[in-house]
Amino acid sequence: MEIVLWIIAGLLAVAFLFAGAAKVLQPKEKLAASGMHWVEGTSAGSVKLLGGLEVLAAIGLILPAVLDIAPVLVPLAALGLVVVMIGAIVVHARQKEVQAIVMNIVLLVLAAAVVWGRFGPYSFSS
Template structure:
């Protein structure tokens, strides 16, 4: 199960780091033009803050464990990303973007699995 948790965390980390970087480096207008219509409802600062949360959460899923520096941050990052995905699912649900809600829920469940495993029976202690 430890290997499965590493694989899930690695895939999630890649997805959240890429998503976070895109939100941080691209303008709100460019993000909207690429299909992220939800950004029109938020200020540029809020979009950047969401991008920073994605980026830091993605990094937190693997880096503390790889460096063996405060590995308890891994399940904390996973829990934070669960909260981010709840918010994302709510936003997409209000916009009736059901495929995005489904994607958010899949990411939420995967983050919850990492949090459960790393807080519980497969912690780094």
């Protein structure tokens, strides 16, 4: 299970690193044109903030455990992603974007598995 948790955390880190970097680096109009229609009703600053949080969570899923510095940050980063995905589900539900909701649920379940495993039976302190 230890390896499975590392794989899940790695996949989540890659996904959120790229998604967050896109939100931070690209203008809101370009994101909307690429299919992220939810940004149209959101301020540019909020989109950048969300992207920054996603990048930080991606880093927090891997770096603390690899460096063995405050590894408790790993499940906390995953918990943050659970909260972000709940918000994303609400936003996409309001816009009736079913396909996006399905992806958000998958990411939420994966992040929740990391929270459960790293706070529970497979924590780095045990």
